[in-house]
Amino acid sequence: xxxxxxxxxxxxxxxxxxxxxxxxxxxxxxxxxxxxxxxxxxxxxxxxxxxxxxxxxxxxxxxxxxxxxxxxxxxxxxxxxxxxxxxxxxxxxxxxxxxxxxxxxxxxxxxxxxxxxxxxxxxxxxxxxxxxxxxxxxxxxxxxxxxxxxxxxxxxxxxxxxxxxxxxxxxxxxxxxxxxxxxxxxxxxxxxxxxxxxxxxxx
Amino acid sequence: xxxxxxxxxxxxxxxxxxxxxxxxxxxxxxxxxxxxxxxxxxxxxxxxxxxxxxxxxxxxxxxxxxxxxxxxxxxxxxxxxxxxxxxxxxxxxxxxxxxxxxxxxxxxxxxxxxxxxxxxxxxxxxxxxxxxxxxxxxxxxxxxxxxxxxxxxxxxxxxxxxx
Numbered sequence: 001x002x003x004x005x006x007x008x009x010x011x012x013x014x015x016x017x018x019x020x021x022x023x024x025x026x027x028x029x030x031x032x033x034x035x036x037x038x039x040x041x042x043x044x045x046x047x048x049x050x051x052x053x054x055x056x057x058x059x060x061x062x063x064x065x066x067x068x069x070x071x072x073x074x075x076x077x078x079x080x081x082x083x084x085x086x087x088x089x090x091x092x093x094x095x096x097x098x099x100x101x102x103x104x105x106x107x108x109x110x111x112x113x114x115x116x117x118x119x120x121x122x123x124x125x126x127x128x129x130x131x132x133x134x135x136x137x138x139x140x141x142x143x144x145x146x147x148x149x150x151x152x153x154x155x156x157x158x159x160x161x162x163x164x165x166x167x168x169x170x171x172x173x174x175x176x177x178x179x180x181x182x183x184x185x186x187x188x189x190x191x192x193x194x195x196x197x198x199x200x201x202x203x
Numbered sequence: 204x205x206x207x208x209x210x211x212x213x214x215x216x217x218x219x220x221x222x223x224x225x226x227x228x229x230x231x232x233x234x235x236x237x238x239x240x241x242x243x244x245x246x247x248x249x250x251x252x253x254x255x256x257x258x259x260x261x262x263x264x265x266x267x268x269x270x271x272x273x274x275x276x277x278x279x280x281x282x283x284x285x286x287x288x289x290x291x292x293x294x295x296x297x298x299x300x301x302x303x304x305x306x307x308x309x310x311x312x313x314x315x316x317x318x319x320x321x322x323x324x325x326x327x328x329x330x331x332x333x334x335x336x337x338x339x340x341x342x343x344x345x346x347x348x349x350x351x352x353x354x355x356x357x358x359x360x361x362x363x364x365x366x
Contacts, residue, residue, distance in 0.1 A: 023264045035257040048259050052267040157251035
């Protein structure tokens with residue numbers, strides 16, 4: 001874990017240039033949160049700037065007992081939630097699956113005729129093309145998830161954060177984070193497979 | 204044979220094969236369908252690990268720093284203004300204690316006499332003309348101040364991305 005204490009102290013003493021180190025190190029994290037939560041491209045850049053300005057203003061309040069990345073992610077997440085609340089956007093809206101009986105999925109599974117080959121792990125000349133197609137399908141499916149689900153999936157899978165860290169960022173209980181992650185992956189599966197079968201039938 | 208539920212399959216995702224709970228582990232050893240389902244989710248998890256190809260504009264960091272710099276300057280500007288104003292008021296209060304202000308009255312009389320000589324559309328004595336001119340100057344200063352405030356606000360507003 002990188003020790004940002006000297007950098008933070010330098011920034012607090014008024015050395016603004018050192019803040020660029022913090023921006024550069026956390027820009028990808030903030031970008032992913034903002035892009036996952038905010039679907040309007042016109043607002044993303046401004047919101048991203050607003051987040052880093054807020055981080056700068058509140059830097060003196062950062063307690064060194066937490067990871068800087070978690071603290072920054074929390075500010076980014078809260079800013080995005082406030083933005084979405086203003087826009088009255090879909091935050092947690094669940095689909096039918098939210099209330100589905102977990103035991104039901106066994107029956108539906110047989111209709112899905114699922115195959116790990118979907119991800120084109122086997123070597124073939126068409127692999128790059130198939131891989132691109134599945135990536136695009138996955139990206140489309142991700143966009144259709146509620147904002148919080150998209151963010152939790154990104155924090156868990158891309159940023160490799162623990163349930164505890166995600167819970168600290170989103171202010172949701174760990175059990176809820178786990179449950180949302182489960183639902184999100186399940187929804188992705190349903191969307192991807194329905195597209196897959198639809199394309200299969202149309203060929 | 205009861206197949207694993209979707210939750211059980213997903214629970215087996217993050218765990219290393221040795222730590223999968225026993226009933227699920229035993230089932231996976233014998234059930235090819237559930238192994239396929241687990242493999243599918245593993246494929247999904249692997250693909251989800253790939254960071255999305257998204258980024259802010261190349262000048263993002265510079266724009267953030269510029270915004271902060273401008274806000275700091277703006278804060279400093281208003282701090283200086285407040286400090287100057289405070290000094291002037293304090294100076295007047297202190298001066299009023301020690302200075303004999305009768306000379307000011309003489310100045311006002313002289314100014315009024317001079318203003319009375321200026322041909323102007325304003326009717327009235329030199330004193331009332333002087334008062335009107337002073338109000339006019341005050342209004343001009345207010346307009347200037349408001350314009351300056353609007354300009355300062357525009358300066359601190361977020362920089363638009365440069366693509």
